[in-house]
Amino acid sequence: MNASSTPLLIVEDSPVYAEILLQLLPSLGAGLQFNVKWVDSAEKALAELDRTSYELVLLDYKLPGADGLSLLTHIQLMPEARRPAVVMLTGIGREEVAVEAMKAGAKDYLAKDHLDVPSLLRAITGALERKRTEDALAEERALLRALMDNAPDHIYFKDTELRFTRVNASHARDLGLEHPEDVIGKTDADFFPPDLARQMQADEKQILQTGQALIGKEQKVVYPDGKTLWISATEVPLRDRQGKIIGLIGINRDITRSKHLEEELARTAGELALKNSQMQADLEMAREIQESFLPLSYPTFPPDAPPEQSALRFCHRYRPTVAVGGDFFDIFTLSDHEAGVLICDVMGHGVRAALVTAILRALIEQHKPLAADAGAFLTALNNGLVATLKQTRLPMFASAFYVVADAGRGRLRYVSAGHHAPCLIQPTRQQTLLLPCPKTAIGPALGVFENAHYTVTEYPLTTGDVVLLFTDGLFEVAGRDGHLYGQDRLMADIRQHIHLPPSELLDRLLADLEQFAGGTEFNDDLCVVAVEATQVQTP
Structure with missing residues (x-):
């Protein structure tokens, strides 16, 4: 079947009415294209539905042998993912017939003696819209069940x-x-x-x-x-x-x-x-x-140090585009001198992205004992997300970047799951750069492939360095002229404000972004986290 057309099955014992339908369907407009199959009995329809997945069935109320209502009952017992929408056709223009068909699960009904383009268009578009709405709700319920169960x-x-x-x-x-x-x-x-x-x-x-x-x-x-x-x-x-x-x-x-x-x-x-x-x-x-879900407070290093004397300091800014978003981050203590910082960008927005975020949060809590080993930690998160999403059969994934900042050894250890590299700001050297991340070390996004491998990369960390982790909402912002803000412009703005404290730097970057976009509303979720190394011991 043509992938751009809607699979449609006509179940009608009268060749005359079947031909009328076949003539009317191409007249419904370019937005409605169908791959049509016609059968003349309920028995043939059952065999066809077993072989092929249809999105819509035009079903005659009266059929030889098993009637239309019997076939409709069978269709309603089909698995939800394969169940087509049904429009009942009847030559009997009585209200009780329509009520009976709708109670049995039909999305609409048409009197065959009044078939025309407007009535057929109304019935078909209404039935397809209701079916697609029901399918979307079913997907949301599947994600909610996965969250509840896990x-x-x-x-x-x-x-x-x-x-x-x-x-x-x-x-x-x-x-x-x-x-x-x-x-x-x-x-x-x-x-x-x-x-x-x-x-x-x-x-x-x-x-x-x-x-x-x-x-x-x-x-x-x-x-x-x-x-x-x-x-x-x-x-x-x-x-x-x-x-x-x-x-x-x-x-x-x-x-x-x-x-x-x-x-x-x-x-x-x-x-x-x-x-x-x-x-x-x-x-x-x-x-x-x-x-x-975001951290309510930041850890200190060592744990008994007051925040102003911590060897590693943190600040963040978070803006979802809708009520709920798919961006999030977490910061946790690995040792007296090591912090793990994870930033994720879940595909899409809204409830689906939020539910996948919640699943990831549960997996993070479960696998925190592995967090000191950056590669093993991301591997465990990926395998857990793949196993959970298999139950929903939804194409969802999340890009992620995980970095272990080690103030005791002066090293950064990091892995990427399809996420762009953070920016390393070195005010003492008047230098900014993207953390080196060879293509061979960039693993697939979380939730895509089971048993994916994530390679750890290391880079020096010195006192005064600031690591800026961010999602693509920080640079994929359209200006009033339609052009994107872009990563090059972002890096230039960071260099311009390189001497600002991290918290002021984040506010300045957001102000520049708002000025570029002409407002405070962006098209994508935005999350940015700064890790400042204030006391680094070099080997």
């Missing part, structure tokens, strides 16, 4: 009566249940001690009454099996399209290990451990939760 955090939905309506597998297991479906209809009082359950429900009633989210509340929770965990709880109201609160969505992150470490440090050194960054996932309040 996230280590507890994710749950509740109605206005504070009854669970959905939970992920991780939450069901800790509640002592084998299947997530077993939680539906129950409340916290069915699982937790009375005092704790009352406190949880009091917090949730407050959310439903005020519409204000509960972000990052830390509390000790005793689960049904006696296990005690410290969790960081985030709950936000869930609203319908009219803005009415219809329930809430919650995410509980296990922070037991961090809490124990925090308590130990408080006892021994009187210092608080850095709080874990919060991972949020609420489709209705997606921007607030998406931005919470």
